[in-house]
Amino acid sequence: MRKKIIGGNWKMNRGAPQDAKDMLEKLIPLVKDIDNVDIVIAPPFTSLTAANILLNTNIKIGAQNMYFEDKGAFTGEISPKFLKALNIEYVILGHSERRNIFNETDDLINKKLKKALQEGLNPIVCIGEHLEEREAGKTKDIIKTQMDKTFFGLNKKQMLDTVIAYEPIWAIGTGKTATPEQADEVHEYIRKLLNGKYDAETANSVRIQYGGSIKPDNALELFQKENIDGGLVGGASLEAESLYAIIKAAVKSK
Numbered sequence: 001m002r003k004k005i006i007g008g009n010w011k012m013n014r015g016a017p018q019d020a021k022d023m024l025e026k027l028i029p030l031v032k033d034i035d036n037v038d039i040v041i042a043p044p045f046t047s048l049t050a051a052n053i054l055l056n057t058n059i060k061i062g063a064q065n066m067y068f069e070d071k072g073a074f075t076g077e078i079s080p081k082f083l084k085a086l087n088i089e090y091v092i093l094g095h096s097e098r099r100n101i102f103n104e105t106d107d108l109i110n111k112k113l114k115k116a117l118q119e120g121l122n123p124i125v126c127i128g129e130h131l132e133e134r135e136a137g138k139t140k141d142i143i144k145t146q147m148d149k150t151f152f153g154l155n156k157k158q159m160l161d162t163v164i165a166y167e168p169i170w171a172i173g174t175g176k177t178a179t180p181e182q183a184d185e186v187h188e189y190i191r192k193l194l195n196g197k198y199d200a201e202t203a204n205s206v207r208i209q210y211g212g213s214i215k216p217d218n219a220l221e222l223f224q225k226e227n228i229d230g231g232l233v234g235g236a237s238l239e240a241e242s243l244y245a246i247i248k249a250a251v252k253s254k
């Protein structure tokens with residue numbers, strides 16, 4: 001049985017420490033008794049220390065990115081060692097905004113992924129197709145290529161330690177959600193690829209989140225699908241009440 005996981009990706013919002021703290025102080029008591037869903041909040045780097053109030057709660061802290069080197073002349077980048085020093089447990093890698101706006105390639109994401117795993121961070125790795133690719137019937141080809149390249153060289157244990165977020169790019173921040181059937185079909189395909197590359201245990205165990213305009217009113221039907229293990233939530237994760245409603249949907253979907 002896979003444990004559902006809800007991630008809140010704040011993107012470049014709530015970067016002022018007090019602003020982050022205000023939201024988290026509301027969220028902590030709301031979710032304090034939930035132990036059957038993993039909850040991760042990924043604030044901007046500037047709010048990561050404020051997120052320290054999450055230590056000793058059931059909410060884990062995530063970063064939205066990292067570099068694959070320990071230290072050195074990499075202006076503007078953040079080392080996984082720095083994240084570990086702040087007790088960060090998760091890191092989002094390969095978000096479509098990183099891929100499309102900042103030109104991150106599968107190869108770069110693969111390097112970051114291997115480094116995150118080596119440092120004991122739990123990676124949440126995003127994959128997903130553009131609208132034109134879906135309309136051209138290429139969704140599965142795109143997913144296969146991204147899987148082959150992004151997860152290149154991972155052994156079974158490393159794959160099991162990785163969370164995959166299927167995020168169709170046309171559904172991110174657009175208000176357009178993939179239907180539960182569209183999402184589940186791709187998640188099932190991802191499991192098929194994992195089965196081919198590893199084995200049935202890996203295919204059945206890796207957690208695959210859906211991401212793309214999840215809201216309190218569409219979360220439950222998505223999370224009830226067999227292959228969907230929770231969600232990566234952008235806009236609706238910025239307020240405690242809406243994120244709590246989505247977390248409750250994950251609890252209820254069991």
Ligand code: PEP
Pocket residue numbers: 009011167171172173174175211212213214232233234235236
């Ligand atoms: C995301 O940032 O990963 C995301 C899915 O955003 P939104 O929920 O706003 O579409």
